[in-house]
Amino acid sequence: MFTLSNLRPNPGAKRRRKRVGRGPGSGHGKTAGRGHKGQKSRSGGTKPLWFEGGQTPIYRRIPKRGFTPPNPTVYEIVNLGQVDAKFQENEEVTPETLKSKGLVKGKLEGKLIKILAKGDITKALVFKGIHAFSQSAREKIEKAGGRIE
Numbered sequence: 001m002f003t004l005s006n007l008r009p010n011p012g013a014k015r016r017r018k019r020v021g022r023g024p025g026s027g028h029g030k031t032a033g034r035g036h037k038g039q040k041s042r043s044g045g046t047k048p049l050w051f052e053g054g055q056t057p058i059y060r061r062i063p064k065r066g067f068t069p070p071n072p073t074v075y076e077i078v079n080l081g082q083v084d085a086k087f088q089e090n091e092e093v094t095p096e097t098l099k100s101k102g103l104v105k106g107k108l109e110g111k112l113i114k115i116l117a118k119g120d121i122t123k124a125l126v127f128k129g130i131h132a133f134s135q136s137a138r139e140k141i142e143k144a145g146g147r148i149e
Contacts, residue, residue: 075112078103080137081119089123093130121146 020032034041050057078098086101087093095113098104104113115127117136124145127133133141133148141148 073112075114075132076104077114077116079116079118080121080140083115083125084119084121084123087123087125089125091123091125093125093127095129115141 018028018033019026020028021030023029031041039045039047050059052058082103083093083098086103087097091097095104095108095111098113099108104111112131114132114134115130115137116134117140121140121144124147125141126146127141127148130148138148
């Protein structure tokens with residue numbers, strides 16, 4: 001019967017700490033399990049993970065070119081052909097309506113939307129609150145009688 005007074009860990013579940021360098025009787029005296037001489041026997045004598053035995057390391061052999069911006073501007077792309085298929089004449093195109101019609105996936109917060117000119121537009125639509133347009137998309141929208149606000 002278990003009570004709080006006789007709780008014990010399972011046999012073999014807890015192991016005593018290895019105390020090295022405590023004399024010859026311990027079995028881990030003198031060299032303290034480190035063998036003889038050499039870099040690894042010294043204190044602080046570890047090589048870093050990226051060390052390659054003295055050859056020129058990979059991070060110095062590979063050329064470093066260009067620049068990756070820490071927070072790049074990434075647009076959610078919507079094509080005019082998609083917009084034309086989902087919207088009716090004189091309807092308003094906003095980020096919310098694009099999301100409700102399934103042209104923009106995920107959350108809208110922090111998402112920038114760009115309209116590109118792939119496909120044709122046959123209806124006059126009103127675009128509001130869209131962050132960016134390609135030049136050719138702008139021309140196609142205005143040619144179809146739509147406007148950008």
